[in-house]
Amino acid sequence: MLASYERITMKKKSCGPLKQAGSLLKIHGAVRAGAPQQHHPTVTTEDTGPPAEKKRLGSSLVVDERNLRTPSPLFGASGDDDSEAEGRAFAWCRDFLSGSWKTIEESDFQIMAGLSNLLYLCSYLTMLTKTVISLSVCLCVSVMQGVDSLVLESVMFAILAERTLGPKLYGIFPEGRLEQYLPSKLSNPDISAEIATKLARFHEMVMPFNKEPKWLFATIDKYMDQVMKISFTREAHVKKYKKLMKFNLPAELESLRALLAATPSPVVFCHNDVQEGNILMLEDTDHNTTDRLMLIDFEYSSYNYRGFDFGNHFCEWIYDYTYNEWPFYKATPENYPTRDQQLLFIRSYLAEKRRHLDSVIDQTQMEDDLIIEANRYALASHFLWGLWSIIQAKISKIEFGYMDYAQSRFDEYFKQKKLFV
Known part of the structure; x- marks a missing residue:
């Protein structure tokens, strides 16, 4: 974008x-x-x-x-x-x-x-x-x-x-x-239902790619290897890096891997990055149509666990990347979607899925299962982008508080873990 x-x-x-x-x-x-x-x-x-x-x-x-x-x-x-x-x-x-x-x-x-x-x-x-x-x-x-x-x-x-x-x-x-x-506008919770509908259609895609869900942990593992070998020289970075290392990230990764292995989530063709910068509001559309937005930027799309798309999207409600002062993002943890907001998203997703299913599903049970699935995979989102941000603090020339962002993602990871483990 x-x-x-x-x-x-x-x-x-x-x-x-x-x-x-x-x-x-x-x-x-x-x-x-x-x-x-x-x-x-x-x-x-x-x-x-x-x-x-x-x-x-x-x-x-x-x-x-x-x-x-x-x-x-x-x-x-x-x-x-x-x-x-x-x-x-x-x-x-x-x-x-x-x-x-x-x-x-x-x-x-x-x-x-x-x-x-x-x-x-x-x-x-x-x-x-x-x-x-x-x-x-x-x-x-x-x-x-x-x-x-x-x-x-x-x-x-x-x-x-x-x-x-x-x-x-x-x-x-x-x-x-x-x-x-x-033409585009920033996304907001009011269009959450349509985002869910579009995501359901995305997940129905059958793409001519490897169907094994390797992307998530292959990426995390590579990032972890790099993070554990990083050597910062800038004093501010050294201090923040040492603070992050107190989390014992390798051990925490094994805990996360075991948790998600015990959390059922179907493998689908995932977008892997549904956030406000990757949602375009369409102008000059029929006001009677529900097609008011489009998902864009598919660079990370691959076969992956469905829960990651849900959890990653929910995590992104916290972060505003248009903030014009250091660290050039704003974290508002209270913006993480409430259970009712999550249910709106989930019900819209399931309504679209039912259009392609002949079988009858237990709606209440499916909703409860998806709440757990999404919020546990939100842990993977925090973990992945936290590692990513540490690496960017080393190699990027972009003016952004990468180490602060990494700290924020891991802080939210541990808060989330207490609620859904």
Whole structure:
């Protein structure tokens, strides 16, 4: 996701979507700010220094390099200057898009970087009935991924787009792909029922991928290995790291593994990152329809335990990643959904599932079981993103309180554990 024009704000795994009409072009492929994928970051032995900062306003380029964790493949370390990088993006938009994109002048083309070094908003202004309209697409660049990963991701996006469960796919090329951009608003609990309905449809997908639920603990195990080997030099980080290590995370991981092994949860095709930055509200829709939103950003989607999608989504109610002061997030634990709010979500999910089932289910028992399942898998969400944040404190140049965020996630983990174990 991309952040607002006013400030490109860090999100744990994405930035908040740009509020602008038009289409979104993504040249896509790797990690949103370093979140888990098949390829994980390698921890180095030195803290990163303060990142460079560069902004050029006008009709061409706006880039805030504080938000680029590694050199961008578009603006990258190869020596490309702004005009050359912009020219590459302009050529992709012209060649793969239709309509007015075929006739615009490069001088009218604009490009803006978001949080990730992979995502760029490309746009231009046009006059229509004496009104200035900005047409935009998101450019998402592939870096550091194998051919297999790119093929699988492209297949997934194409299938989701065809079934209207994801943005339209305009084109795929070696450097990435082009996707539709849709008008957006931040999510809120009022649309919880529809999020649940969309998630139920997502879980019904049969995708041509490995059906074994390896993603969750394979990711946690790799992160744990890295966290236990990290050596911080910055005094503030050293102090916070030592505090986190008092939790005895390896032993706690084994406890979590045993708990979830004893918690039934079907394996389905999971989104794995249902949070406010990955939900787009659709404008200009029929007011009588329930299709007012769309799930986006499927970089982490894989076969996984259903409970993780529920628990992870509930955890995200706590965190606001648009907070504009240090540590650039705000944790409000009391926002974790109440039992009634969880039941609204669960009942909407089950109502959608019943449309595809011939058998009669015990609704009350299913609700009770899902409450336990979701809240136990919420522990896995806190644990995974807590480890992830420790690693980001070491390798990321993004201005964000990663160690504070890690502490928050593990604090919530232990609070949650007391309630549901």
